[in-house]
Amino acid sequence: MDRGRAIYRFAELYVATLVFAALLTAGWLALPNIAGAPELAGVWFAVGGFGMLVLLLIVFGYLTR
Numbered sequence: 001m002d003r004g005r006a007i008y009r010f011a012e013l014y015v016a017t018l019v020f021a022a023l024l025t026a027g028w029l030a031l032p033n034i035a036g037a038p039e040l041a042g043v044w045f046a047v048g049g050f051g052m053l054v055l056l057l058i059v060f061g062y063l064t065r
Contacts, residue, residue: 007058007061010054011054011058014051014054018047018051021043021047025043025044
């Protein structure tokens with residue numbers, strides 16, 4: 001497997017994980033007793049932060065070729 005294919009597969013897996021996390025969060029918001037929990041903001045901050053790190057890694061890798 002070449003490097004480009006591996007990066008593509010990793011990005012594909014990451015997007016699928018984000019979609020699953022979004023669906024899980026939507027279900028979590030549907031429950032009225034947990035909807036106001038501050039942990040929800042922390043979860044999205046962590047997911048978004050990791051997404052930015054992955055994006056920066058891909059961009060820097062492309063620019064240093």
